[in-house]
Structures are given as structure tokens and as C-alpha cells.
Amino acid sequence: MSRRENQYDVIVVGGGVVGVSSAYVLAGRGKRVLLLERYAPAHQHGSSHGDSRMFRFDYEENVYVEMASRAFRFWEDLAKRLGRPLFRQTGICNLAPADAEVLGILETRLRECGLPYERLAGVAFSRRFPQLNLPRTSEAIHQPDSAVLFADVLVRSMWDCVREDGVDALTETEVAAIDPREDRVEVTASDGRSWSAASLVLAAGGWTGRWLDALGIKAKLVITRELLAYFPQAGPVSHEAGAMPNVIDYHTADPFYCVPQVQVPGVKAGCHRTGRIVDADDPEDVDRVNLAAVQAFVGRRCPHLFRNPVTVKHCLYTNSADYHFILDRHPDYSHVVVAAGFSGHGFKFGPVLGEILAAKLYDETPPVDTSLFALARFTRPGELKPRTIA
Ligand SMILES: Cc1cc2nc3c(=O)[nH]c(=O)nc-3n(C[C@H](O)[C@H](O)[C@H](O)COP(=O)(O)OP(=O)(O)OC[C@H]3O[C@@H](n4cnc5c(N)ncnc54)[C@H](O)[C@@H]3O)c2cc1C
Incomplete structure (x- = not known):
């Protein structure tokens, strides 16, 4: 493999709805992206499979309502791009x-x-x-306005789209090591293949906890x-x-x-x-x-x-300990971002999560206020800082 072939702008680990949405957004920004998935799109072992997910706006926290509005527009645009329905409005x-x-x-x-x-x-x-x-x-x-998203169809369609958009999207590829360096990240698969990228998105669903431990991040899942x-x-x-x-x-x-x-x-x-x-x-x-x-x-x-x-x-x-998402940069390696803790309500937001993660990687203001999702809210694995009242 030539040096150029295994070098990327971003490697995304995990091809569930969050990982593939991140790849979609990053490819849309012209980035050279590698998406690595241990199984196949919409496989049965993780969190993004099945025929349906609820799409709803009725959240207590404003940020989720904003994210839902943004995500809904995205799902509509994706349905237009594909020329077929991806959800059904049902209330x-x-x-x-x-x-x-x-x-x-x-x-x-x-x-x-x-x-x-x-x-x-x-x-x-x-x-x-x-x-x-x-x-x-x-x-x-x-x-x-609530809807039913066609979950399997959406995940598989997004895999097709990212490939069409130039992402190298590999299935049956298990990441065995992630090695963040000062300005790059080295990733090795269990079969010995390896890649290097300027940045990394960690979106490994129920398997993310192992990486948090290995990368020294203070959050427990x-x-x-x-x-x-x-x-x-x-x-x-x-x-x-x-x-x-x-x-x-x-x-x-x-x-x-x-x-x-x-x-x-x-x-x-x-x-x-x-x-x-x-x-x-x-x-x-x-x-x-x-x-x-x-x-x-x-x-x-x-x-x-x-x-x-x-x-x-x-x-x-x-x-996560408070059932809110974790969407943040690694405290020591700002070119590594973590997307985890979706606590049973993340699917509907997929593309917005991708936008937030891309903004974090490139030090831009995210489209919504992400303070609820910060790693800084954890003091130690499994423990949250007491809420401060402003
Ligand atoms: C029963 C149920 C009902 C739900 N209902 C709703 C709902 O109505 N509305 C809603 O919005 N949300 C809902 N959710 C939540 C939503 O489905 C999840 O938040 C979302 O799918 C999480 O996606 P993910 O990409 O983080 O995880 P996953 O889909 O699990 O993706 C992570 C991927 O990483 C891969 N991976 C892990 N380790 C490695 C490795 N070492 N190398 C390579 N790949 C790796 C895994 O194989 C997996 O495919 C529900 C969830 C469940 C379980």
C-alpha cells in the first residue's frame, strides 16, 4: 500500500448511525475520510438496526429541540437526494x-x-x-410533527451515499488499536492493516467504553x-x-x-x-x-x-451517567473527538451529531450549544461534577 493510500484527513471508528453520519458530513466538507466498521451496515449487534426509530421534538432541554429541528431538515434533504421516503410523519x-x-x-x-x-x-x-x-x-x-424514521434503510442509504461521496468505507474491519500522536492518529485493525489520519472520530457505540479507558478519558458508560x-x-x-x-x-x-x-x-x-x-x-x-x-x-x-x-x-x-450525550474533544488530543453516551435517544439526531463533531475537530462554533455534552462534566469515571447554579 502506498503512503498516500493509507493517509486520511479523518478516520471514523464505528459505522452505526453516528459514525456514518459523521463520515457523510466530513465528506461533504471535502475531507478524505476512512470509515471503519467491525460488522456490516445496520448489523444486529449494536444500536442502529431495526425497522424504526421515533423522531420527536418533545424534549425538556432546548438543545435537543434545536437539534431535532436541524436533523429533520437533513432527513428531508437526504430523502430528496435518494428519491425515496426515509421516514413517515405520524405524530x-x-x-x-x-x-x-x-x-x-x-x-x-x-x-x-x-x-x-x-x-x-x-x-x-x-x-x-x-x-x-x-x-x-x-x-x-x-x-x-413527530415521525418514524426507517432506521435500517437510513443507515444503509447513508453507507451508499458516503461511498458515492468518496469515503473509503470498510466493513468487517475491527479496530484493535488507536494511537494518538501529537499531530496525527495511527489506527491498526485486528488483521494488522494500519492507517494514519490528521483526526479521528470515535463513534463505537456500546464498545466505546473500552477506548475511553485506554485513552484516559474520565467518563463511564x-x-x-x-x-x-x-x-x-x-x-x-x-x-x-x-x-x-x-x-x-x-x-x-x-x-x-x-x-x-x-x-x-x-x-x-x-x-x-x-x-x-x-x-x-x-x-x-x-x-x-x-x-x-x-x-x-x-x-x-x-x-x-x-x-x-x-x-x-x-x-x-x-x-452516560446523566443520560446526556458525550460530544467532545479528547482533553489532551484536540484532533480526537468522542461521540458516545446516546442513552437510547441518539438516532434521530445522527446528521447533527456529525455536524457538531466536525465543528469540534476544526475548532469552529458548533451549530448548537454543546455545553450539556462536555466531557468536563465528569470528575472521575462514572461521577458527575455537581451542577453549578449560575
Ligand atoms: C431498543 C432501542 C430503541 C431506540 N429507540 C430510539 C428512538 O426511538 N429514537 C432515537 O432517536 N433513538 C433511539 N434509540 C437510540 C439510537 O438507536 C442510538 O442512540 C444510536 O443508534 C446509536 O448509534 P451509534 O452509532 O452510537 O451506535 P452503533 O449503532 O452501535 O454503532 C457503533 C458501531 O461501532 C462499531 N464498532 C465498535 N467497535 C468497533 C471497532 N473496534 N472497530 C470497528 N467498528 C467498531 C460497531 O460494530 C457498531 O456498528 C434506540 C435504541 C435502542 C437500543
């Missing part, structure tokens, strides 16, 4: 007891951000959303394997995206969610952040207790679905 219903604090917080946030919403209850709710059973003492906040199951329709009421909204149900401390049917038969349902703590390479096994809880949720909330799932799947959450 979202946040369900909770009428006096629950969460409804008030969401309502305030949506109002402040100028996003449309309705508060619904009783007959008005059940006429509109016959797929869902809402207790008489509960209410829903419906936000109509807790990996959970989350269960999701697909429940088939039991009657004539349509549960397709467009007819049925996304749902987040705050009646329990750990919210349940469901996503309307997209490509895989059945409505997807799960319970947020209730998966077992694992090592990302541990073998999969079905958590029967968790599955029973999800079935019970479907039984009480979705009267027109069978309670026996057609499929049960798993997916990794990479949780």
Missing part, C-alpha cells in the same frame, strides 16, 4: 395521569418552542386514536441490552404509521413506548432503560421478566393488538 402521544408533572413540562416546552400540540382526554382521545386505551383520569399531549417486541394487530383498526401515532407512556417510572407498524409486521413496544447491564459482546438471551412487563403494557394500552409478539429483538443502549 406522537405522550400519555400520563392528568396531574403528572411530565405533561406540564412537555406542554411548557412545546409552547416555548412554538411547536403545535393538543392536550386530549376521554372520548376526544379515543375517537382520534382508537388503537390506544387511555384511563379516564389520564391525558395525552399530542404533537403532530453503562451498556444495557434493551428488549423490544413486535405485536400483531388483532382486529380491523389500522396500526400503520400514519394511522397510529408514536406513544410514550409515563404511567410508570420507566416509560413504556410503542412505535406504529412500518416494515416489520407488528407494532414495536418496549420499556425505556430497563435492559440488563451487559458487556456489548455478551451473548443475547431473552429477559422473560421484561418481556412479560411489555406484554402487560400492550394488554392494558393497546386493545387491538395480540399480546403474544411475532418477534422479540434486542438493541444496546450506551448510557
